[in-house]
Amino acid sequence: MIDGRTQLVGLIGWPVEHSLSPAMHNAAFAALKMNWRYLPLPVPSQRVDAALTGLAALGFRGANVTIPHKRAVFSALSSLSPQARALGAVNTLVIEGDKDPTIRGENTDASGFTAALATAGFTSAGCRALIVGAGGGARAVAYALIEGKAREVVILNRHVNKVQEIVDWFSVQLRNHARLRAETLSLSTLVAAAADADLLVNATPVGMWPEVELSIWPSEVPLPPHLTVFDLVYNPYETRLLQQAQRAGACVVSGLEMLVEQGARAFSLWANRQAPIYVMRQACRQHLVDKVRSKG
């Protein structure tokens, strides 16, 4: 029941209607019998500062931040966590204090990625990683791997200047940036780099619903079975790339695990208690199943 003691959190972005986060967090609150609600809050770019002031004024305990506001929120924050500063992006806001509330910017994407990898039994320390894509997801993954003491991180992207931006950014932000290398994405660079890698991460939207037949890995080339393959795409749960990896005998990790782990960290920052990860994962998977059913 919603009443005068209901605590509010939400998601600011534009658009927000396809997000799994409301289903995931509301399931967690219900499972723990917490009088909290998570709301999707569509906010256009020109109203980001006003929205943050409004969240604090309305007594919200926090929010998630998604595209395109992950950097735009910076100017309205009271403080930033080291991870958010190093990544240049915020995905979680923590609002504290009743009379004069402060808003802290956090980023749980990198630690969510690390936790999902660990759950699959993969250790970053000493590994050679290959990331395909150079957007916000790739940046969080590269940061997590460098901080996790990976031996080498190679990033491939169609437009190599975008990877170079990541390399330049981390050369200022991180001590271990020398382990980071940028190359242009092509069939030959992908296959050659994968042969030398322990971990392959798809950080592009390739294979995302509705284009579920697509994969970054060419169908005519066998995928190296020694790889662990992590697809950041979480809809569908099992992408074409993960199917190829499974057929080759490689280990696989779904992007849904990262989504749930980053959500669990946000939950703990707001509620100061451990998140019910199992419930959150189930809620996300059910939401995806329901979406597919409703479409056909």
Ligand code: NAP
């Ligand atoms: P983004 O900032 O828009 O970056 C997308 C990247 O993918 C760009 O580097 C782009 O290359 C590349 N790309 C796009 N289409 C491509 C294609 N057809 N072939 C090769 N490369 C292509 O996106 P993002 O925020 O990083 O997200 C990427 C994916 O990861 C999305 O599916 C997103 O949902 C997912 N993600 C999941 C999580 C999670 O928690 N599981 C977290 C973050 C992101 P160019 O620069 O050459 O255009």
